[in-house]
Amino acid sequence: MTVPLRSARLVLRAYTAADAPFVRDLYSREAVQRYLGDGTARVSTLAAAAQKIGGWAEAYRGHPLHGVWAVCGPDGSPVGTLLLKPIPDSGADTAHDVEIGWHFHPDAWGHGYATEAARAVLEHAFGAGLGRVVAVTWPANAASQAVCRRLGMRHLGLSRAYYDTECELYELRAPASGAGAPGRKATP
Secondary structure, three states: OOOOEEOOOOEEEEOOHHHHHHHHHHHOOHHHHOOOOOOOOOOOOHHHHHHHHHHHHHHHOOOOOOEEEEEEOOOOOEEEEEEEEEOOEOOOOOOOOEEEEEEEOHHHOOOOHHHHHHHHHHHHHHHOOOOEEEEEEOOOOHHHHHHHHHOOOEEEEEEOOEOOOOEEEEEEEOOOOOOOOOOOOEOO
């Protein structure tokens, strides 16, 4: 279930059907898609965007922790996506691992939104008892690797454990107290 979250500048909420134009715009861009999957999948129609939103809602409807959030900037408009979900393993017995990831519109790059939104989701995850989160990036994706470092994630090197491909692997373990970073709270 994608629970609403807030940070200092951002609101994280479930995607709605009204967000289809943004989802189409975001996931049709080569600059966004180049490090997702094989880099060729594009959302080119509003119907495909609506189907993607519906798939996210269905996938996480009954789960108290996992979700896909629309990250809304200071003006309330969506600027990107933040996800927390099971990560598909490559037969490496990692099926229990949970991945955090982010996809932001190029107009929102360079504002610190990915790091800020990820911190809010990590606090939510660790506060709910999750003990460990991983992130994977394509080896050439320096921007996402920088977000991982800003989040305090530990770089574990190249790995073929997920998505049947070689990725840079990062992990973050829950703080010893089980609570997330101070100053960020989930909204009711």
